Amino acid sequence: MDIDSQFSDQISLLLEPPSHVEIQEYFNELITFNKHANGIQVKPTNHYGKGVFAEMDFEEGDLVLKDQMLVGMQHSANKVDCLVCSCCFRFIGSIELQIGRRLYLQGLGSETHCSDMVSRHCSDMVSSDGSDMDDHLASQKCSSPSSINKLPLPTETVESLMHEKLALPYSNEFPLPSVVNCPGGCKEVYYFLQSQCLKLLYCAKCGETNDIFLLAAKAISSTILKYKKLKAAFSNEKMKNNISDVLGNHNFSLLLKAWKPISMGYKKRWWDCIFLPDDVDTSDEAAFRMQIRQLAFESLELLKAAILDEECLPLFSLEIYGHIIGMFELNNLDLVVASPVEDYFLHIDDLPEARKKEVEEITRPILDALEDYSICCQGTAFYPLQSCMNHSCCPSAKAFKREEDRDGQAAILACRSIKKGEEVTISYIDEDLELEERRALLADYGFNCKCSRCIEEA
Numbered sequence: 001m002d003i004d005s006q007f008s009d010q011i012s013l014l015l016e017p018p019s020h021v022e023i024q025e026y027f028n029e030l031i032t033f034n035k036h037a038n039g040i041q042v043k044p045t046n047h048y049g050k051g052v053f054a055e056m057d058f059e060e061g062d063l064v065l066k067d068q069m070l071v072g073m074q075h076s077a078n079k080v081d082c083l084v085c086s087c088c089f090r091f092i093g094s095i096e097l098q099i100g101r102r103l104y105l106q107g108l109g110s111e112t113h114c115s116d117m118v119s120r121h122c123s124d125m126v127s128s129d130g131s132d133m134d135d136h137l138a139s140q141k142c143s144s145p146s147s148i149n150k151l152p153l154p155t156e157t158v159e160s161l162m163h164e165k166l167a168l169p170y171s172n173e174f175p176l177p178s179v180v181n182c183p184g185g186c187k188e189v190y191y192f193l194q195s196q197c198l199k200l201l202y203c204a205k206c207g208e209t210n211d212i213f214l215l216a217a218k219a220i221s222s223t224i225l226k227y228k229k230l231k232a233a234f235s236n237e238k239m240k241n242n243i244s245d246v247l248g249n250h251n252f253s254l255l256l257k258a259w260k261p262i263s264m265g266y267k268k269r270w271w272d273c274i275f276l277p278d279d280v281d282t283s284d285e286a287a288f289r290m291q292i293r294q295l296a297f298e299s300l301e302l303l304k305a306a307i308l309d310e311e312c313l314p315l316f317s318l319e320i321y322g323h324i325i326g327m328f329e330l331n332n333l334d335l336v337v338a339s340p341v342e343d344y345f346l347h348i349d350d351l352p353e354a355r356k357k358e359v360e361e362i363t364r365p366i367l368d369a370l371e372d373y374s375i376c377c378q379g380t381a382f383y384p385l386q387s388c389m390n391h392s393c394c395p396s397a398k399a400f401k402r403e404e405d406r407d408g409q410a411a412i413l414a415c416r417s418i419k420k421g422e423e424v425t426i427s428y429i430d431e432d433l434e435l436e437e438r439r440a441l442l443a444d445y446g447f448n449c450k451c452s453r454c455i456e457e458a
C-alpha cells in the first residue's frame with residue numbers, strides 16, 4: 001500500500017484547518033516572542049480567513065512588522081555570487097572572501113594572466129577622464145555578463161582574496177559575521193542536500209520550480225528534526241518519572257505538534273492552485289495539472305530515497321508534499337538581502353579624490369573583474385505573520401527593506417497611516433495596473449478582489 005492510502009487518517013488530521021482558538025494561541029505566542037511585531041494581531045476576518053490587524057496607530061513609513069522566516073532558501077543560481085548564512089541569510093566571511101569566492105567560482109581564477117595587463121588596465125583607469133565612478137558602476141550593472149569586457153585577475157590574487165590573505169583597503173569598515181561550517185561536516189547546512197537529493201537541483205524537467213522542491217524538502221526535514229527533539233524530551237521526562245510505557249500512542253501527537261507551524265499556513269494542493277501559464281490553452285488545463293502532479297510525484301520519490309524517516313511517513317505522502325508546495329506557491333515572499341560588496345565599492349567611490357585615486361589602483365581591477373558588483377542575495381521564503389496579510393489594491397502596507405535590514409527577515413512598512421483596529425493589507429501584485437490586468441493576476445491567487453478601489457473602478 002502506498003503512504004497516501006496507508007496513512008489517510010493521519011494525513012487528514014495533519015491537513016485539518018486549525019480552529020480559531022488554535023490560530024489565536026499560536027499567533028499570540030509568535031507575536032509575544034517577536035519584538036518587532038507588538039503592534040499587530042492575527043484575527044479572523046469577515047470574509048477571507050485570517051488577517052493581520054493593527055493594535056496601535058501607525059504613521060506612513062513606520063515599521064509594522066519584522067518577520068522571521070519559517071523556512072526559506074537562497075536561489076540555487078545565486079549561491080555562486082553570494083555567500084550567506086543558510087539560516088538568517090546575512091552575508092558572511094569578509095568582503096575579500098565574498099569577492100574572491102565569486103571570482104573563483106566564475107572561473108576567472110582558473111586562467112593565468114600576466115600581471116602587466118592588470119597594471120596597464122589599472123593605469124588606464126587611473127588616468128581616465130575623471131568621469132564619476134557611479135557612471136562606471138552603473139554601466140557595469142546594466143551590461144549583460146557576456147557584453148562586459150571583463151579583465152580577469154591573476155589566479156594568485158583571486159586565491160589570496162578567497163583565503164583572506166589579501167586585505168583590501170577600508171574593508172574593515174564592513175565587518176561580516178564569521179563562516180561556521182555545519183557541525184555534521186556536510187559542507188551544506190541542511191542534511192537533506194545529500195547526493196541523491198541533489199538530483200532535485202539538476203532535474204531538467206523541473207526547470208524553474210526546482211527551488212520550491214528544495215524548500216519543501218527543507219520544511220519536511222525541519223519538521224522531522226523538531227519531532228525528534230520533542231520525542232527525546234518526552235522520553236526523558238517519562239524516564240525521570242519512572243514510567244515504563246515510553247511513547248505509546250504519543251508519536252503521532254508529537255508529529256502534529258512539530259507540524260503546527262506549517263499547519264497554520266493557508267494552503268491548497270500545488271497542482272490545483274498553480275497558475276496556468278499563458279502558453280497553456282484552457283482546454284489543456286486538466287492535462288497541465290496532471291503533469292504538475294507527476295512532477296511533484298517524481299521529486300517526492302527522490303526525496304524519499306534521500307531522507308525517508310519511518311516514524312514520520314505521513315510527511316512523505318504526495319498529499320502532504322503537494323500541500324506544502326501549494327502553501328509556498330500561495331504565500332511566499334521574495335527573499336532579498338543587499339550586498340555589502342556594493343556598499344564597499346560605493347564607499348571607495350565616495351572617498352576624497354586624491355585618496356580615491358590611490359585606493360582605486362588596488363580596487364579598480366577587482367571591480368572590473370566582477371561581472372556585477374551589486375548582486376544581492378536572492379531567494380524565496382515563507383514568513384508566518386506576513387503570510388497572514390490579505391491583499392488590497394489600495395494596500396496600507398508594503399514589504400520594503402530599509403538600509404538597516406541586512407538579513408532574511410521580512411520588513412513590512414506602513415505606506416499610509418493605519419489606525420488601531422484597521423486591517424493591515426499588502427498588494428500581491430503591481431497595484432498600479434488597470435482593473436482588468438489586476439483581476440487577471442489575482443485570479444492566479446484564486447480570488448476576485450472586492451476592495452473599495454476595485455468596486456469603485458468596476
Ligand SMILES: C[S@@+](CC[C@H](N)C(=O)[O-])C[C@H]1O[C@@H](n2cnc3c(N)ncnc32)[C@H](O)[C@@H]1O
Pocket residue numbers: 048049050051265266330331387388389390391392445446447448449450451
Ligand atoms: C497569503 S494568504 C492571506 C491569509 C489568508 N487569508 C489566511 O487565512 O491565511 C492568501 C489567501 O488569502 C485570501 N485572500 C487574500 N486577500 C484576499 C482578498 N482581497 N479577497 C479575497 N481573498 C483574499 C485568498 O484565498 C488568498 O489566496
